[in-house]
Amino acid sequence: MKSKYILTAILFVEFGLAGCNDVLDKKNLNAVTAEQTWNDETLATAFLDKCYKDNLPDWDADVVQANQYSDEARGGEDFFYAGQLTSEGGGGPTSEYWPYDGIYKLNVLLDNINTGNLSEDIRKKIEAQALFLRAYRYFELVKRYGGVPLILSVQDRKETEVPREKTSVCINQIITDLQNAANVLPGSWGSADAGRITRGAALALKGRVLLFYASKQFNRNEDKSRWQMAYEANLAAKKQLEKDGYGLNETYDGTWKDNSDACELSKEVIFSSRYSYPARYTDINAGIRPLDYSQGKTGWNQPTLDIVLAYPMADGTTPGVDIDGDGVKEAFDPTATDARGLFWIGRDPRFYKTIVTNGMVYPLVDNQYPEQRQYTYKGGEVEIANSTKTGFYSCKFINYSVPKVDVRKYDLDWVEIRYAEVLLNLAECAAEVGNKEDEVYKILKDIRKRAGITANEDGLYGLKANMKQKELIDAVLFERRIELAYEGKRFWDMRRRMMFSEPEYKGYAREVIEISLTESKKNLALSDLVKDFAAGGGEAKLNSITYFDYFKTIVTKLDNKFQWDVEDNHYFFALPKKHLEQNPKLEQTKGWNDGTFDPLL
Secondary structure, three states, X not given: OOOOHHHHHHHHHHOOOOOOOHHHHOOXXXXXXXXXXXXXXXXXXXXXXXXXXXXXXXXXXXXXXXXXXXXXXXXXXXXXXXXXXXXXXOOHHHOOOOOHHHXXXXXXXXXXXXXXXXXXXXXXXXXXXXHHHHHXXXXXXXXXXXXXXXXXXXXXXXXXXXXXXXXXXXXXXXXXXXXXXXXXXXOOOOHHHOOOOOHHHHHHHHHHHHHHHHOOOOOOXXXXXXXXXXXXXXXXXXXXXXXXXXXXXXXXXXXXXXXXXXXXXXXXXXXXXXXXXXXXXXXXXXXXXXXXXXXXOOOOOOEOHHHHXXXXXXXXOOOOEOOOOOOOOEOOOOOOOOHHHOOOOOEOHHHHOOEEOOOOEOOOOOOOOHHHEOOOOXXXXXXXXXXXXXXXXXXXXXXXXXXXXXXXXXXXXXEEEEHHHHHHHHHHHHHXXXXXXXXXXXXXXXXXXXXXXXXXXXXXXXXXXXXXXXXXXXXXXXXXXXXXXXXXXXXXXXXXXXXXXXXXXXXXXXXXXXXXXXXXXXXXXXXXXXXXXXXOOHHHHHOOOOHHHHEEEEEEEOOOOOOOOOOHHHHOOOOOHHHHHHOOOOOOEOOOOOOOEOOOO
């Protein structure tokens, strides 16, 4: 059973602070005053816990939708296609983000927590957690818009008509808040306070903020001092986290393979948003699964061919297969009927914990197919209208033991920062600073070793030896793409690095596959086909050219109407019109409707 103290406290405060606590039992809870709140540890903590609820990220808005706005999954057309994204925003991560209600509550706490007679230790820890949450909210604003109104105390309605602050000033405030929080917070909390912010989380977020600020989106002049600051911050975060007992889990999926506290509070989890049914739950398990097993939710995280083919081989080398024995790999070709078409064989172990293609095992507890295989060929999902549109499903984050009837009661925590990301943040900064090749190689090898990639004779886990600076940077970015797939990071990485403007993504179109039965098998009903495929061993057929006796594949474009054409102004979004109308002191961002605010200052 999960012990999720913060969520319990949230229910406690939202339902009138009713409970069996001795202090609360003695009070008229309908007449709790502000003064009482800041003089009572239980009430002050309940107020803080409500701030957690109002300011933490969530699966639907902050994660799943972001995945669809990259080369990981389908969606994101309003961002990718020229002229589609307007000053009123779009969907997913481009939609309006204006969390000042949550920031207001945090400012109420920060303005008042030191006015009561709580012990200094309690006051400082509550204050530090609020500082972290406010910094997190402001960073989410800044990475979208650049500088925003920086409101640091409770103000009346007229006083909230403040102009946008410079981006650099906002970043400095965020960093100050995070460092102040880190100076106070403990390295860990007791089990009763599981999920609270730690000093390691504050330092890790500080490192992420400075990584973004050093990246091209914010750093068009390539100021190397920003990369140095980011490097130092991420190195400090890594060292502190190690001292506090954090590190990589033994297995790649050890953070989410089930929704027990053993995983969700493991040593790799740095900052998470906690879920506990029925107080808070998510449809992520239903949304990722095939519709047969999802109770009406489907379509989330359907992989593109792009990400499928990107995964390296089991030895960490470039994907492909040497079919003629000349020592040169041929690229995978899903339309081929020889080994080049068997693109799912011999891949990085993370592939099999993330990607499901036609005929692969999807071991759900109530899977109806023989051998628990998932068939994604045309007509192979009982003619379901909402079957996969890419030819693939994902299995990352799935709890296979949850039956269909319970799938929407899922309460897997969202992990916003895990230790692997901290390592990759540090590696990227080290590569950008230069002359830190050994450090970069060690991090990449550690992550690949944990993933299960073989070391090989040179001990490089498939990495190229003696990489130059640009190659090292590209290697880190590639590792981020694989290691952090579907964790809501790829879109923001592509944006902060301004990848959408690079030649390889100009006129780009994501690809998908369409699988159908061969002429000899086309008349087989699904039930007969799956029995036929299973006869004699479905795994042997899946992993040999016998597969092509059953199935044929074509590659099609997901972006078949338009190709990617991300405009320069997309790297900083426009402020929604209604906020400009409500606050005449706000300036629109440059590049949008005659905007005058420069987000690079």
